[in-house]
Each structure stands twice: as structure tokens, then as C-alpha cells.
Amino acid sequence: MELSRHWRLQNQRYRLVGEVCDTCGVKIFPPRDICPECSKPAQELYTFSGRGEVYSFSTVYNAPAGYEEYAPYTVALVKLVEGPVLTAQLTDLGETEPEIGMPVEMVTRQLRTEGDQGMIVYGYKFRPALAAAV
Amino acid sequence: MRDVFIAGIGQVPVGEHWETSLRHLGAKAILGAMEDAGVDRLDGLYVGNMLSGPLNQQEHLGALLADFVGQRGIEALKVEAACGSGAAALRVGYAMIVSGLAEIVGVVGLEKMTESRGPETTAALAMAADGDYEADHGVTFVALNALLMNRYMVEHEVSHADFAGFAVVAHANGVNNPNAMFRRPITAEQFVRSGVVASPIGMLDASPIGDGAAAVILASRDVARALKTSRPPVRIAASAFATDALAIHDRSDLLFLDAAARSSHKAYEQAGIRPNDLDLFELHDAFSIMAALSLEACGFAPRGGGVRLAQDGTIALDGRLPISTMGGLKARGHPVGATGVYQVVEIVQQLRGDAGRNQLPNPLWGMAQNIGGSGASIITHILQAPE
Ligand SMILES: [Zn+2]
Numbered sequence: 342m343e344l345s346r347h348w349r350l351q352n353q354r355y356r357l358v359g360e361v362c363d364t365c366g367v368k369i370f371p372p373r374d375i376c377p378e379c380s381k382p383a384q385e386l387y388t389f390s391g392r393g394e395v396y397s398f399s400t401v402y403n404a405p406a407g408y409e410e411y412a413p414y415t416v417a418l419v420k421l422v423e424g425p426v427l428t429a430q431l432t433d434l435g436e437t438e439p440e441i442g443m444p445v446e447m448v449t450r451q452l453r454t455e456g457d458q459g460m461i462v463y464g465y466k467f468r469p470a471l472a473a474a475v
Numbered sequence: 476m477r478d479v480f481i482a483g484i485g486q487v488p489v490g491e492h493w494e495t496s497l498r499h500l501g502a503k504a505i506l507g508a509m510e511d512a513g514v515d516r517l518d519g520l521y522v523g524n525m526l527s528g529p530l531n532q533q534e535h536l537g538a539l540l541a542d543f544v545g546q547r548g549i550e551a552l553k554v555e556a557a558c559g560s561g562a563a564a565l566r567v568g569y570a571m572i573v574s575g576l577a578e579i580v581g582v583v584g585l586e587k588m589t590e591s592r593g594p595e596t597t598a599a600l601a602m603a604a605d606g607d608y609e610a611d612h613g614v615t616f617v618a619l620n621a622l623l624m625n626r627y628m629v630e631h632e633v634s635h636a637d638f639a640g641f642a643v644v645a646h647a648n649g650v651n652n653p654n655a656m657f658r659r660p661i662t663a664e665q666f667v668r669s670g671v672v673a674s675p676i677g678m679l680d681a682s683p684i685g686d687g688a689a690a691v692i693l694a695s696r697d698v699a700r701a702l703k704t705s706r707p708p709v710r711i712a713a714s715a716f717a718t719d720a721l722a723i724h725d726r727s728d729l730l731f732l733d734a735a736a737r738s739s740h741k742a743y744e745q746a747g748i749r750p751n752d753l754d755l756f757e758l759h760d761a762f763s764i765m766a767a768l769s770l771e772a773c774g775f776a777p778r779g780g781g782v783r784l785a786q787d788g789t790i791a792l793d794g795r796l797p798i799s800t801m802g803g804l805k806a807r808g809h810p811v812g813a814t815g816v817y818q819v820v821e822i823v824q825q826l827r828g829d830a831g832r833n834q835l836p837n838p839l840w841g842m843a844q845n846i847g848g849s850g851a852s853i854i855t856h857i858l859q860a861p862e
Pocket of ligand 1: 364
């Protein structure tokens with residue numbers, strides 16, 4: 342089921358590979374090969390740092406098929422320090438109440454499983470940013 | 476450009492129609508509209524539907540429905556733009572008449588949603604979002620609206636309770652609509668206390684899904700005038716469609732429905748009116764946050780001011796801009812691909828003076844706005860009362 346679709350997304354799911362527009366300089370995630378700002382071709386790859394902040398969030402109680410075992414879980418819009426906003430789950434929250442503006446960083450986690458025999462889909466989630474280990 | 480008129484309307488009550496199949500639900504609405512218009516022959520049929528594939532294991536609805544309403548042989552096709560499918564189908568039918576490619580066509584919005592398990596329906600609805608970058612992360616359709624609402628509440632410093640007026644007005648208006656799914660009033664207190672679906676969205680922020688079908692017959696001026704019906708034709712004074720980024724994270728401004736602004740302003744220009752000329756607005760209150768954002772983008776309130784209209788009486792039946800006059804998505808129900816046609820059918824009822832106990836006093840202009848996804852496809856129609 343959808344093996345090739347998930348395989349195609351590996352550079353985005355595991356490494357946050359996007360693009361940068363060499364005309365206007367805007368950073369783009371996910372990659373689309375056309376700059377959403379200036380509509381010029383933009384194919385130069387750019388790997389994002391994975392650091393950002395929570396732009397909005399919601400805790401989901403009624404999950405769709407395939408995600409029911411994880412509910413409730415918290416999804417968020419994360420504004421990356423390089424500019425783009427993406428949608429991802431928050432993880433490793435512990436006792437932390439999420440809030441808008443909270444610094445977060447990307448980690449790789451399980452997104453879903455497809456039954457006992459099915460594949461396990463991994464991808465990015467975001468956790469509260471840890472203090473820099475100098 | 477030729478004028479386009481709505482010559483007939485038909486609808487079935489929104490609800491759980493276990494005894495009626497997808498095709499018969501659609502056929503009932505179409506045959507009702509054909510009878511209302513006094514016609515027995517159509518040049519074409521345009522079916523607005525989002526989820527018949529995943530939820531009913533049936534595609535190819537154009538040919539199926541044409542055959543089952545006695546019109547085998549005509550041009551017929553399905554039009555899909557997520558929850559905006561109904562109005563998108565209307566736009567296609569409108570284009571056929573405006574262009575002179577057809578003289579009389581049927582448009583039906585149709586959805587049958589209550590036969591699947593809740594999580595499967597939730598997953599199917601999430602197909603309106605970006606599959607790779609939203610839905611795969613467990614984001615539901617409700618959650619997308621919750622992300623908008625949470626940001627709105629923080630940015631504009633309003634509370635969840637401030638949105639109660641949208642649901643209270645919709646439910647009050649649904650009481651008198653025999654086609655509404657919910658026909659009981661609710662209080663602001665019930666709104667605040669309703670269970671959370673995806674924070675901050677509660678049960679009473681969200682419109683209920685259901686089975687439903689609504690239809691209109693469109694005709695050119697000459698054909699509409701010659702029909703054997705006592706119903707006065709209602710003119711479609713404007714039809715406009717605009718898009719935005721599919722994923723909400725790709726929007727240039729998360730809290731502004733750019734496609735609503737674009738399509739409504741195009742529509743005002745076509746109709747030659749200003750927002751204040753409108754006597755009613757059937758907006759897409761799938762969630763209370765959508766109602767607030769739609770009012771702002773269409774020019775009725777400044778940013779952050781949409782929610783105030785739910786508090787000051789503006790949107791009630793006796794207010795300056797009545798919305799959801801027959802219950803809206805919130806109380807009439809939201810059978811997704813059918814909704815856009817229900818909105819237009821209800822405006823025709825108001826403009827004909829057939830809205831029963833919810834009848835507005837002599838309305839001249841009504842606007843319908845149907846939203847696909849969380850704002851990526853927005854279709855606006857303006858209707859003018861018969862002379
Ligand atoms: Zn650019």
C-alpha cells in the first residue's frame with residue numbers, strides 16, 4: 342500500500358530537504374520546483390535546520406482511520422527559522438503545555454503503522470527545543 | 476454574456492437516509508427541481524460530489540444520475556472541489572448557459588456520508604487537505620480549522636465563547652426549516668460546554684455531516700420565460716471562483732481567506748453591487764471560525780472583527796446581514812458536496828418569498844459562498860430577486 346509514495350518522500354520526511362529560489366532567495370518547503378513567491382523555477386536543494394517555533398496547535402481527540410491508536414495527539418503549524426511553515430505533530434511534550442511561540446526542534450518518529458503486517462511510516466515530528474549542549 | 480436564471484429548485488432533508496441509495500437521493504432532488512421548473516428535458520446535468528468513490532464505491536455519477544432521472548443520452552459529469560463541489564458544479568452549469576452551449580441544464584449537489592465508520596469518514600474528508608504534508612501527519616479536517624481558530628483567538632485576543640453566536644443563530648434558524656438536520660435551538664452556554672473534538676473546536680463549533688441532495692434547474696432568459704411554471708425565475712447576477720494554496724501552512728496569510736476576498740469582490744463587480752446591498756449571506760459555516768474569516772474576507776468586518784458580528788445581532792434574521800437563514804451548514808447540515816447547492820436553493824426560497832417562518836422582508840440580493848477544503852477553493856454566487 343502506497344509504498345512508493347512514502348519512499349519518494351524520504352528526503353523531506355527524514356531530512357527536511359526543500360529548495361531555495363535563486364531568483365528571489367526565498368526558502369521553500371516542501372519542494373515544488375516553482376517559487377511560490379515569484380513563480381520562477383526554483384530547483385536548488387536546501388536542507389532546513391529543523392528549528393522553529395509553534396505558530397498554532399490543536400489536540401486531536403477524534404482521529405482518522407490509521408491514527409486512532411495514537412489519539413489524543415497534538416498537531417501544530419511550525420514556523421521554521423528559515424521562514425516556511427509546515428504541519429507536524431508535537432512529541433515528547435511530557436508535562437509541557439504547548440503554546441504559540443514555543444521553540445521546537447525536529448525529530449524523527451513513527452507517523453503511523455498499517456496493521457501488524459503493514460509498513461511503519463516514519464517522518465518528522467517536533468519536540469520542545471532542548472537547551473543547547475555547548 | 477447571456478443572463479442565467481434559476482427556474483426550479485429541489486432538495487431532500489439532510490439526515491441519515493438509510494433507506495435511500497446515493498443515486499435515488501440525487502434523483503429525488505433533480506426530479507423535484509424539474510417538476511418545480513415544469514421541465515421534462517435537460518441539455519446537460521452537472522453533479523457536485525466529493526466522496527462517492529471512497530464512501531460509496533461509486534464514481535461516474537454524471538451518466539448514472541442522467542440515466543436514473545430519465546435523461547439517458549445527455550451530457551453529464553461530476554465536478555469535484557472538495558466541500559465546494561456543489562457550487563463548483565453550479566459554476567459549470569452557469570458557464571454552459573452563459574456561453575450558449577446549452578439552454579437548460581440541471582445541477583445537483585449530492586453526498587451520502589452516514590454509511591461509513593466515523594474514522595473512515597474522517598480520513599476521507601482529510602483528502603481535501605494536502606495528503607503528503609497535512610493528512611499523513613494525522614491532521615483531520617477539524618484539526619485544520621482548529622489550527623486556524625487557535626491562532627485567531629490568540630492574535631485577536633478573543634475567547635472561544637465569543638464565537639457562540641454563530642451556532643446559536645444557525646440553530647435558531649434551523650428550527651423552522653423542514654429540510655434541516657438539527658431543528659432544536661441551542662444556548663451559548665451549551666456551546667461553551669460542548670465536548671472538545673480538536674482543541675479549541677467543540678462539538679457545537681462543527682457542522683454535522685449527513686446524507687443530502689439539492690438541485691437547481693438553470694435556463695437562459697428565453698427558455699426560462701417560456702416554462703410552464705408559476706415560479707418566477709431568479710437571476711444569477713454573479714458567479715466567481717478563486718483558489719488559494721491547498722495546505723494552510725502554505726498560505727501567505729493564515730488568517731485571511733484570500734480566495735473568499737477574490738471571489739466575492741469579483742462577484743460584487745459582476746453584479747454591480749456593494750457588500751452593503753446584500754440582504755442575506757449564506758456563508759460556509761462548516762466551523763464557526765470559517766464564518767468569522769468569511770465575513771472578514773468578504774468585506775463585512777475588519778480583521779479580527781468577524782467574530783464581533785456574532786455578538787451584536789448583525790447576523791440574526793432581523794439583523795443588518797442575516798446569515799445561515801435556513802440553518803446554515805451548522806444546523807441544516809453539511810453533506811459536503813451537496814452543501815453549495817443547498818445554499819443557493821435556500822436563497823431562491825428567500826428571494827421568491829417561500830422561506831416560511833424564516834422569510835426575510837422583501838430581500839433583493841442574496842449571496843452564497845461555498846468553501847472547498849479549509850479555503851483553497853472558494854466559489855461565490857449572487858442571486859437577484861425576481862422583478
Ligand atoms: Zn522566488
